Amino acid sequence: MPGKLKVKIVAGRHLPVMDRASDLTDAFVEVKFGNTTFKTDVYLKSLNPQWNSEWFKFEVDDEDLQDEPLQITVLDHDTYSANDAIGKVYIDIDPLLYSEAATVISGWFPIYDTIHGIRGEINVVVKVDLFNDLNRFRQSSCGVKFFCTTSIPKCYRAVIIHGFVEELVVNEDPEYQWIDRIRTPRASNEARQRLISLMSGELQRKIGLKVLEMRGNAVVGYLQCFDLEGESGLVVRAIGTACTLDKLSSPAAFLPACNSPSKDMKEIPFNEDPNPNTHSSGPSTPLKNQTYSFSPSKSYSRQSSSSDTDLSLTPKTGMGSGSAGKEGGPFKALLRQQTQSALEQRGGSPHRFCRRREFPFFTLTAFPPGFLVHVGGVVSARSVKLLDRIHNPAFVGIMGNTRSYKLLDWNSFNSDEPETRDAWWAEIRQEIKSHAKALGCHAVVGYSESTSICEEVCILSASGTAAVLNPRFLQDGTVEGCLEQRWLEENLPIGCGFCHIPYDELNMPFPAHLTYCYNCRKQKVPDVLFTTIDLPTDAAVIGKGCLIQARLCRLKKKAQAEANATAISNLLPFMEYEVHTQLMNKLKLKGMNALFGLRIQITVGENMLMGLASATGVYLAALPTPGGIQIAGKTPNDGSYEQHISHMQKKINDTIAKNKELYEINPPEISEEIIGSPIPEPRQRSRLLRSQSESSDEVTELDLSHGKKDAFVLEIDDTDAMEDVHSLLTDVPPPSGFYSCNTEIMPGINNWTSEIQMFTSVRVIRLSSLNLTNQALNKNFNDLCENLLKSLYFKLRSMIPCCLCHVNFTVSLPEDELIQVTVTAVAITFDKNQALQTTKTHVEKSLQRASTDNEELLQFPLELCSDSLPSHPFPPAKEHLESASANSGIPAAQRATSVDYSSFADRCSSWIELIKLKAQTIRRGSIKTTVTVEKASPMGEGNFRNRSAPPCANSTVGVVKMTPLSFIPGAKITKYLGIINMFFIRETTSLREEGGVSGFLHAFIAEVFAMVRAHVAALGGNAVVSYIMKQCVFMENPNKNQAQCLINVSGDAVVFVRESDLEVVPTQQPTANCQPLCTEGEVTT
């Protein structure tokens, strides 16, 4: 009996009137967990009942604690007829199951009804007493922390990053059960909500078990999704990255919660062994001179399916980055082998990696400094599957609508089903892995998976960024031990290392143009770089970034089953190709050379496919200046036509010039071209080195205004191409004062002020069904997205200057002629006056940081020898000493400088750092000072604002911030309270009365926000970070006056403290220590 759950129902307020006669309500509450139910007394005739119940106690297994939600139902007592339900509250008690998180859930929860929405609020207190469980074969995984955040959470330190964890569970969808025909919509919705809650609990528990097996204690970048497969069931799947995290001994941190599970945690001996000795294994093959090229291209390989059960109509696509290359299929196959063997040569134990970890994937998008060594490019795979009922005998029953079939053994069904889905995903992951290998990479970062389902066809997609990682953080040195030696030898260049190609120049996976890195001139870099990750903090960037989208529609004939799947898989490669071309064109038009946070979404509908790619374009200083776009006509002899072409060309050139100005892209002028072998000479940094291969004749024949030979040529040979060019030019830049990106941070802006506004916007358009052509469709879709953005800019105009961060577009095709676009993002204000200054300091700073990282790397061997030493953050005493010495009679700015060590002190691990720190004091000092000064003003402003608008004393509702980012500007996250993962269904049969579809959905989304905030507040938090709306499925039937919507959201509940508040605290050493720590985290993330 490992746990006791205690629940107390305190009071209700704002209840709806349930008795028309008295205009009052006789309310009571049912509290249910598992199969046990308690009831409160009936509180007669009140809309604000005070139950003040006893503690209801549930004695349960911790397995159940993880799986089951606590279910609270508020009812109206009726003497003569059945009691009427007012609404329900589901509370996920998982956050109470691990130490450090919340210890009690207490607060006002909105009472939610799937038909009526929120109907009043209820005050509940929930506690859990866990007993220590000595059973080693237990099924629960209490104590494993989950984070949606796709980077190492702010108040933790990654000791080891273990790697990929995944799991999925399958069940029948209650909506499609026979019983649904006789039960009320409310009962059906509630059954669904409850089931999904149960399934995600189970899923989380199973993932937790895997993490414990890997000896980790947390999952970072946890992404859980639902596939509503209709009649073939409901799939809940999740991926994440298992880690061993250490809480930073931040002096401001709260006392650890004294929950018993903490004991469990402590039994796992990971902390003592952060650097297992496997590093030294394997001969060190120097990779130093292996510089290979890379360039844009893409290759499609039709893979023979490994799955034996299903139709495998699988065009899986590996996508490198760069300009459109020609088909690389057969070539690539060859390559893969070669790279494979190259990999084997490199490492002493070639198979080790594969053996130990099936998929070297990481769902993280931002990494501890030094983790990411090289980035290869984007890899993606898609597969079209038929959701076939035949595999599931139980469903025959549903089809036939006969009750008897329901008696089929559920267990056998349940155990059978995930296998198919698992196999599907395993296949895709395998593909991704091999693509990564082809790029000479051993790992995939920024990895994510998604599906798009229409009727019985399902497209499974996975994508990520092939990368070479520093093994230091991986548990047992899975990556060959040679790597760190290489690092030592090389003295890795600053801010550009990740751009260097990881693959073999001679065996390039695709045709590419390589140049020597413009930053260090030692290694080769590709001409463009596409990635799915966030911009590394130490990357040297010129100018600002911007959101770049490629949008595409393709009509497809309506078809059934296999024919449909075949049609779709035939279309996919073309879509990928075009999306890629569009991205490339738009990137060049912006005068930029790299994409971060790339997310390509392909949505399938009845009669069309939609592709939407979003990414943040930046100009990486390490990569060459992008070439321009050349337009070539097909009939060059026609005079007027030529004129037209040259007119277009001029327009394009103008746009490029304008964009360069807008995004402040002024790469250092290149005075002279040095052709020859690169000799690292830091003083000549401003000069360009070109590789041999790139010299001579070609350069002259191209437009020199763009200075590059790889200018992109668009041939206008048909109307389609004409359209493309037009669409390129129709994208309007955001109004002045607005910037946008889909990554965590906006390259070039880092002086955030504290005002944030997270929002969700949904638009649905109906296409006129007549004469739909691809072009018309494309235009409609393009207009839809552009108009949506314009609306956002207008709505948020009061926040100028501001940046829309983490802009996340989701497209779905709910019906034949409907296109739905959902956008979630956060607008953050920044201080414009210091923008220019900071861009400079940012670069400087990143250089500085990078150099620090280098030094850390230098200490590698030392760390290896000192394996036995416990790796822990700096002993506080030392910090005190340090800062105290620096403190004595020194102005504030400098004080901040000195205490800043604590932030990177935690990255260092032993006594040796102390000496280093001292050495760095002087060097870091000056730069840090700049940063402090630059931060000071926005904070001051924040203070001022607070003062001018005093909080309303009457209000009992605390403000809960929500953001899709992992941080809150101007604040420090002091505690993670647990994951928020909620699923809601809302249905109406009086659509017109509720203000039509817009009124209905507007209210529902507002309610979802409210419920998320209420749960966070009840956990004791004041913000949700890494918030994401994973699903928003909207269906309407205006003729019947009905609509239904399903929403799934998740995020991390946190406690944050304003930096300005921290300052107020008298300069006690501890506070002073923790504050710059977060300042830095913020400036750099």
Place this chain on the structure above:
Amino acid sequence: MTSELDIFVGNTTLIDEDGLWVGGTVSDAVALRVRSGILEQTGATAAVLQSDTMDHYRTFHMLERLLHAPPKLLHQLIFQIPPSRQALLIERYYAFDEAFVREVLGKKLSKGTKKDLDDISPKTGITLKSCRRQFDNFKRVFKVVEEMRGSLVDNIQQHFLLSDRLARDYAAIVFFANNRFETGKKKLQYLSFGDFAFCAELMIQNWTLGAVGEAPTDPDSQMDDMDMDLDKEFLQDLKELKVLVADKDLLDLHKSLVCTALRGKLGVFSEMEANFKNLSRGLVNVAAKLTHNKDVRDLFVDLVEKFVEPCRSDHWPLNDVRLFLNQYSASVHSLDGFRHQALWDRYMGTLRGCLLRLYHD
């Protein structure tokens, strides 16, 4: 391509500062915003403006229910609104038009009056929707504070979270509605809502039960509507003042006291001297008549007829009116035969304030 659905939901609910949503239709609001030049300022398209306005209207539609009981707005969880914006919302929602309030001031806030809104709307140029909102606000505030004890302004402020200024205005509206003072007569048209509100405040402070109840000598006053109803006993007592004009000696003495004191100080001395008895009779008779509800309702009509108009026709400057009224009330203290000094002060103190406010063109 038609837009089926178009929404924007922020974690912090956006509240439009212009507050156009409180009256009129979406298209009215869009037209108004277009005229304000917002499209030029922001470079937005009409479609964007339309969509934004729709969002505000939808938000407002959802908030309106809560605005009926503003404390609910503070405690609700659905919309996260910064306190300053909450205050703005409430203030905008409970704001009213001068033109409108003058039409319904002193009328019974009943269904019958509500029907008149159809006529008031075109007459005042205020949209019917807005008229209805304002009327319903008056009525709602009235209903809530009607049965409450304690200070009227405090009650309104507590239950509707209005600013001090607005709460005072509502107190006046409620007070007028409760006592059904006639304000619509033609000869009262020159008076603004502010004039009436000023008088209402004085009357609430001095002539109601609450005014007496505030004195610690009468702590267990069980009377309801302390601030809303005039003190019946006081009104009854006012009959006693009649002696001031009924007793000829007293009247003459009073006149001579006033004339002596004001001689040489008034520009309109002779007119005052000639009119003294008329004016005094007027003022005292108004007091004596207040026992009848009908006459209470006509209070302002009477004051204007009996005092404001005669003075105005003789072109008394305001300052002379002030001097006269001061002297007129003060001199009574020197009348040895008159025993109701306190009563007189309670009556005249307020009336003097009201008359000075009412005395303008």
